[in-house]
Amino acid sequence: MARIAAVSPALPAHVYSQAEITDTIAPMVTTDPSKQAVMRRLHSGSKVDTRHLVMPIERYRDASTFTQSNDMFIEVAADLTEQALRDALTIAGLEPQDVDYLMFTSVTGISAPSIDALLVARLGLRADVKRVPMYGLGCVAGAAGIARVNDYLVGHPNDVAVLLAVELCSLTFQRNDDSMANLVATGLFGDGAAAVVMVGDERAKRMPVTGPDVVDARSQLYPDTEQVIGFNASETGFRIILTAQVSEVIERNFGADVGAFLDANHLAIADIDTWIAHPGGPRVLESFQSSLALPDGALDNSWRSLAKVGNLSSASVLHILGEELESPQAAGTETLLFALGPGVSAELVRLRWPDDQHGGVS
Structure with a gap:
């Protein structure tokens, strides 16, 4: 890792x-x-x-x-x-x-x-x-x-x-x-x-503890969603493709996919201490919370980022991750970082703060 x-x-x-x-x-x-x-x-x-x-x-x-x-x-x-x-x-x-x-x-x-x-x-x-x-x-x-x-x-x-x-x-x-x-x-x-x-x-092992270990990741591509989100090239540049179906894809699939990923890591929703969700927009964040049955406040870091800088596409979850790294994290803190993009595709990344400078995740 x-x-x-x-x-x-x-x-x-x-x-x-x-x-x-x-x-x-x-x-x-x-x-x-x-x-x-x-x-x-x-x-x-x-x-x-x-x-x-x-x-x-x-x-x-x-x-x-x-x-x-x-x-x-x-x-x-x-x-x-x-x-x-x-x-x-x-x-x-x-x-x-x-x-x-x-x-x-x-x-x-x-x-x-x-x-x-x-x-x-x-x-x-x-x-x-x-x-x-x-x-x-x-x-x-x-x-x-x-x-x-x-x-x-x-x-x-x-x-x-x-x-x-x-x-x-x-x-x-x-x-x-x-x-x-x-x-x-x-x-x-x-x-x-x-x-x-x-x-x-x-x-x-030769560096001080500065951040989490990447423990596992999973990719998911949803069929028949090519026209849900993306860009079309035109003579004036890139024209956005953005439909209400983004939230529908999340509601229909995301909770089960995250559950299966965590289960493969011997974890459950309740075991995740910090969630880093791509702030795609209000409906996207609301759909993430609903599909995962998260309590109010679980995605506050994403809402703050959305308010402060908007949706930065690929850079958004990295900005939120950077803010998390600015605060001390307890050893063993479990984090799930995730985003959705054209395809429609999803990426889930399990992060865990190491117990010592040598890491070691079971």
Whole structure:
């Protein structure tokens, strides 16, 4: 298994209230007063208070081509992931040259060479670092990335591995699109990045206790849900696919899937001390709580993150995980981290705080 040594978030400097964002973009989305009223109602009910954007809000009034938006993605994504990784390595007491494996994920822009390649020279990473760019997982990629990095470290117990996630959702903003999906999405998604430093169990023995062990993970792909959530490429960029069926998929499947996963780990719902749920939106969080029969307050960390920064897609669960790492955790604390994304796909990750610096989970 691997140990999470550090998590560091990064956010763009431009932060605005939900009301400021709505007032600015509503006329660009639709000129129909009734549709604007629906949009304002949806934004107000999103439970989002503030969001960080890659550009000053007035810049969004200027129409951009897909090329211009994607150029901005490459520039800002490289800056944010560099900041996040530098900070995470410092927290872990490691240097860039220590990194053996680098996984990068995003779904809001494209780049070849990929962003992780651009960071090698900027950060002073080794030229032989193993790089794995990962695209298309969307909101589930933060949880899936931790699981896949763990897979690598199981076979490389002395290595240091990094997961980088960056989503600049505001750059996918679509003008003159008054579809329900766009009206909802323009009130939910924010911009941000995160870096997770993980180490193999042999490397962990030579480091202080700094975070939980990744004990187990499970992936789930639900059939016939391809059109429930995702992106469609168009001449103006990425157009959101977002339907009410997301909550239906959760209600129909999630409780049983989590129960089966925990049972395979000889655990039950009541044994989980901390839940880290992807804050996809109010209906998503309510469906998670309902399907798992969780008590009120169990997902407060996700609700706080949604209010503070909105839905950051793949980076969201990593931001919440980073906040959990800031507080002391008792030995043996059981945590379940999970997310849902396009597919529809789900990823469940069991984390456990070790009993001592040598870990050791039964």
